[in-house]
Amino acid sequence: MTESLPIVEVRGASITFPGVKALDEVNFRLLPGEVHTLMGENGAGKSTLIKALTGVYQIDSGSILIFGEERRLTGTASAQAAGISTVYQEVNLCTNLTIGENVMLGHEVRGPFGINWRATHARAKEGLTRMGLGHLDTRAPLSSISIALQQLVAISRAMVTDSKVLILDEPTSSLDAAEVEVLFTVMRRLRDQGVAILFVSHFLDQVYAISDRITVLRNGGFVGEYLTRDLDRTQLISKMIGKDIEALRALGSNRQVDARDRSETPVYAAEGLGRAGALAPTDIEIHKGEVVGFAGLLGSGRTELARLIAGADRADSGTVRLKGKKVNVNSPVTGLSNHIAYSTESRRDDGIIGDLSIRENIMLALQAKRGWLRRIPAKEVDQLVATYMERFSVRPNDPNRPIRLLSGGNQQKVLLGRWLATDPELLLLDEPTRGIDVGAKADIQETVAELAEAGMSVVFISSELEEVVRLSERIVIMKDHEKVGEIVNGPDVTAERVVSIIAAESEEEAEAQTAALAEGETH
Structure with a gap:
């Protein structure tokens, strides 16, 4: 069976911003009738590539071919003219208009006396029916339907122009499991109609449920293109983080025993802490002088959990106790007043005041x-x-x-x-070593160890699993916005074992691997 020619092909594309090479000779191709997922950690180049394909960014070198013809995409209008439509994570629709008006916005049917609303709604109905959404009333207000259905309306709007390429950027981030399946049904329908779909998601289970092909980027570079059926989850994670399985296996813990006295009342304890759409209800304890690592891929829920602990986001479920006393940490100021300090992962945007x-x-x-x-x-x-x-x-x-x-x-x-000046008892550090040189990284890691020795409780979050393994006494493992495991560190704990729990295909498998570590079993 011969493979179809690509609708879109990117050859050796590079984009440079001041001091940063956002894309470095990246290759990518999108075939008709497939769902192709773009994977990579923060800073991998996913968003930059999408913006190049939608005309938001111009490539500095390389080429973009549409149906085999080199095209220069100068903006979103030229991308749409080339048959490329995009639906972003935040639905860009008008809730004060009807469903039909949103579907046809900018493409209304016009007659001699202006917009022909009867014909416009009829065309909207046709577009919705193509998606399997013919049951929706085109004259109903958009605000009357769920966020999930609004997402599907946005896709219908994108397909009104008979686009051949549909880019879906994190479309499932605010959907529950049933809503995701409805979206996937629509995606499969479009795929079967020959539409090429570029899908971006950090949910591993969803990636494997819907994808035909996966391209991995890392640090702005092209790692490889793979058929989903030929790439298991552990291999995918290894390619994303840049460590092969043997290298991960060698990165064992420096902590040989867990010496923490857990009979004392925890500094922080939460039961069922959660926020709808961000984090499933989670139980967690943090003891005095303990470094607790949060491990997981981008979007796993590790940052969301840290923000709820610190009060940067308001929880809508759960009970929190500080040193046994029930408290309501519902704002950063409340967090600080309770000796909780949180250093954000976004140093430039939410940290420093330049x-x-x-x-x-x-x-x-x-x-x-x-x-x-x-x-x-x-x-x-x-x-x-x-x-x-x-x-x-x-x-x-x-x-x-x-x-x-x-x-x-x-x-x-x-x-x-800044945060140590507030004299915290619990310090949450989200990606404190990302994007800094080796010397500064070592200084910060040493500081974390010293703070814990002095009695401060520290939550340490890093995309570099070896850092988490090396520094933490316990590791909370996150995946798809929920906690899937928790392990006490020790000589049997390696970055590879953490990856295997993240890559587990079911909760039962993750629990079994976590239990095996607790019992001191090895591969």
Whole structure:
């Protein structure tokens, strides 16, 4: 059987931003009548490639071919003219309009006296019926249907122009299992009609349920293209994180025994902590002086869990106790007042304030904790800033320098100083070593170990599983927005064993592997 010619083919595409090569000679092809999933961790280049295919970004070198003809996509209109339509994670529809008006927006049927609404709604009905959504009333308000159905309306709108390529960017992030299956039914219907679908998702189970082919990107580069049936989950994860199975197997824990006294009341304990659409109800305990690692792929729920613990997001289920006392941590200020500090994964967007000085960035959280009307005395400010700049060897050693002029590693050290200045009992560090040099990374890892030795409880989140394994006494394993396992670290725990639990095809398999580790079994 001969393989179809690609509808879309990307050859050696590169895109460079100041100081960053977002795409580095990437190859990609999309065949008619297939669902092709794009996989990769944060910063892999997935979003950049999609924006190149939709005309948002221009490629610096390489070529994009549509039906074998090289095309220069200069914007979303030229991409749509080439037969490429996109539906993003956040549905971009008008809830004040009807379903039919949303489907036909910009493509209304016009007559001699303006828009022919009868014909427009008839065309909308045809488009919805093609998706298996003919039961929807085109004259009903869009706001009257669920988010899942709105997602399908957005796809119907994208297909009104008879597009040959449909790009779905994280379309299932806010859908429950039943809604996902409805979406997949529509995707399969379109695939069988010859539409090429580019699917982006971080849900492994969904990827394997719907994909015909997978392309993996890593650090802006092309890793490979694979038939889904030929690539098992462990192999996929290994290719995404850049470690082969043998290398993962060699990365054992430095912690030979778990010496933590668990008879004491936990510093933090939650039962059923969750948030609809973000995290399934989760139980977790964190003890004094313990480093707890959160392991999982991008979108697994590890950040969502950290944000709920810190009060950065408001939970809608669960009970929280701090040192045995029931509390309601429903805002970052409440978190700080209860000695919980959270350092975000997005250093640039949600961490540093670029135009403020090192001094001002270090003092922000402590000032917020005390209240903006109670200014911190200058002498105390000077002492705290000097302490943390010296402790972390922040360079250059100029507290008045704008933080945006510092390297990523030094910015991360300043943020660590900011949160330690609040005197936390529980410190949550989300990707504290991402994008920094080896020396700064080692400094931060050493600091985490020192803080735990001094009695501080630390949650450590990293995409680099070897870091999590090396530093943590317990590892909470996350997948598809829920906790799927928890293991006490020790000599039998390796990054490979963590990957095998993440890659498990069922809850029962994940539980069995977790239990095997608890009993000290090895492969």
